[in-house]
Amino acid sequence: MDAVKEDESNEDYVLNTQSIVNLRLIELLSRGSLHNDLYQLEEGSDSYELFRDRFEDKVAGCTVTFDVLIPNEMPIY
Template sequence: MSNTGIRGFYLLTEAIKNQLLNDVNVNTVTTGDIFDIDISKQSIFPLSHIIINSVTTQEQVLTFNVSVLSMDIVDENKEETTDIFRGNDNEQDVLNTQLQVLNKLIQVLRKGVLYTDQYQLDGDANCEPFYERFENKLAGWTATFNVFVNNDITIC
């Protein structure tokens, strides 16, 4: 039995999870359906969530289309603010730190240890912000990108 299935899915998601957990701005990493996670627990944040959207099988590589959501709780300050640009919450801080989390992951896939371990970014990643998502006012980013993994399956 070839280890492509293991390398292609299990080890890729495990490698991304471990890279995210190495970041000081990530407490928890999950995968699967985001709505199955009990996101009402404040202790799990900041949280990153891995979704495998699709896999394209080619002769030499498997191309995984991956989305990673990185998010944190937006805390509102009870005091009235006069700073219209920043507001009275930490939303910009959350967006800044969670974009850094995803940027680091993308760079490690592009040139770092994940690249060396044969999990290689294909092209560029697209990062899209989100605001006030879910019931506890989360903000963050969704990064979507493709990762090449060696397709070493044999047909014998």
């Protein structure tokens, strides 16, 4: 989420930048160091939503929702 100028001249820039941040996180969970450390994205669980003016201030951004699989190594007695 980032502030949008009053004339909305940077709204596309804000949406693009926030989308890239979310895509980078998804890539790290899919193939990066987090994936290698067993914090893995459940395939097909990610979804994106662009938003504008959801709060008091003039803002825009991108939300991402996903499920992370983490191994449970705790023994059961």
